[in-house]
Amino acid sequence: MRNPFVMDCGEFHVNYKQDMAIWKITRVRMRVFILLAVFAFFPVFASDYIIGLATLCGIAAIGAIGLNILTGFTGQISIGVGAFLGVGGYTSAILTAKLGLSFWIAMPTAGIVTAIVGGLFGLPSLRLKGLYLAIATLAAQVIILFVISRWDALTGGTAGMVLSRPELGSFVFYSEQSYYYLMFVVLIITAIFTLNLFRSRVGRAFIAVRDRDVAAEVMGIDLFKYKVLAFIVSSFFVGIAGALLGHYTMVVSPELYSITVSIEYLAIILVGGLGSVFGSIYGAVFITLLPVVLRSGVELMSGVFPDLSAVLIGMKEVVFGLVIILFLIYEPQGLAKIWKNIKDYFKLWPFSY
């Protein structure tokens, strides 16, 4: 047994397998497993409220990983995530409530339908870049939301639809714990898929498109194919997240998928770290818990400042905006980079120069 207080200082790889591993050192792999175990067992002790929050964080993380594939890794800004979440949620709602299909078919189908819709709205990406593409996805957000709220026969219009919790045989995922585990499994699959995606040919093509699209094209990367593919893969996960969220809250209605949601997701990947799978998770936790922490803070202070709760909504917006701006100015690479800095500090300590 090595001294646990000694930090690892170098990586010595002697074969390709070691070099390509996601977690390169045995100890890191151990740490990941311990962390996973902690998260797998924490619902046993936590209260329903906390587990519910954790579930919401996890679902946001799945969607954020999806968005990060598009924006963080491929460099295409999308302000339409909110609507894509809605496509996922509504597809699953329609399939389960109207057609009576099982959740286990509806959820992947929701992902596929969202992927198709996302791919369609990704088509302009061949000619549009940066700002103009962002506006085109904003148009997607507005148009999809309009269709959802107006196609009464299919979506129930502004009233929305009611969903049921998924079932597995005779077991219904009704308790907070069980839904947490469902989310946990999907999140792990999403994270592992994405981590592996960016070790593959396709993922590296995405990154090449982001870093310098002209150079990527010169090297033989089919820009159009990979740009649309990024939209498709990204929208798939966003759709899955939408379906999970719909079945968790058990209701879908147009106002749940407004542009605010799109902006929230952009904030998640920005605060977490663009182009980082774990950053998406950190960001999702941060942004989901921000209003919760703020609310309990206000409740705590309400004895001293009784008027504070009246301005809570306004305060939420101010804090949310400030967080975005401050992260952009002081740590544009987000929480993932902050975490890395902390690790590096201890790795090099006490010789940090």
Add this chain to the structure above:
Amino acid sequence: MTFFLQMLVTGIVVGSVYALVALGFVLIYKSSDAINFAQGEFLLIGTYVCLTLITAYNIPFIAALLIALMFSAVLGFVIERIVLRPFIGEPVISMIMATIGLSSVLAGIVHIIWGHETRVFPRIFSEQPVNIGEIVIAPVYLWSLLIVVVMLVIFTLFFKYSKLGIAMRATADDQQAAMSMGISVKMIFAVAWAIAAIVSAVGGILLGNINGVNASLSAIGLKVLPVAILGGLDSIPGAIIGGLIIGILESLTGGYLDPLVGGGLKEVMPFVILVFILMFKPYGLFGKKKSRGCNR
């Protein structure tokens, strides 16, 4: 036919206000390559300041308007200095997210100070409708049109003849060349933001006079975005023509199609048109492709 003309006139008036607000987008984009998602909040704050001055302090409209415009200018100036300065030369997403964050902060402040309920401007223009042929027009519409036209003329002259205007055009053309000619590019950016805030405030006050003021007025910022993009983000005539196109289209859609689908199509139409236009003209009707170096 009367109905059509009525809708057309409404469209032209609203479209001209859109054009004015779109001018704000274009100014900022032209000088600093940024797009301002907080434009709607600029508009809202200018309007609320003007309204508060009138209702709470009994200041006459013209004086209140001038103070509100001055306040907006200072606000634009300060915000450029504090929030946007660090993002010069950063990738597009930083710029977009920074202004989105800014819009959230400003919206929050507006909520805290002014709340949510709709307020009405005290009647400034006479309510006696004007008849032109068979069309009935409220005077506030005519005044709005007049004010917008005057402002657009002023800005055209400003860019053409004033020293500052010429400096702004030079900066938009080539920042480095402008800098080497002794133009303070940073100053130009700040001025662009100040002017953008002013034109937004004017647009907001006009719309506030037409529809009343509440927090949802800021949604106009998002609605004007397609206007600016449609005309081309770097073209001032584009903003005006785009504004008129979208205004008229919106009004006609509202008049003819909305009753068929049960409303709401009016809000979506600009975006549908936008997507189609962008497919064929990716930089808008009058926009030019900028050959930019490393920042996309």
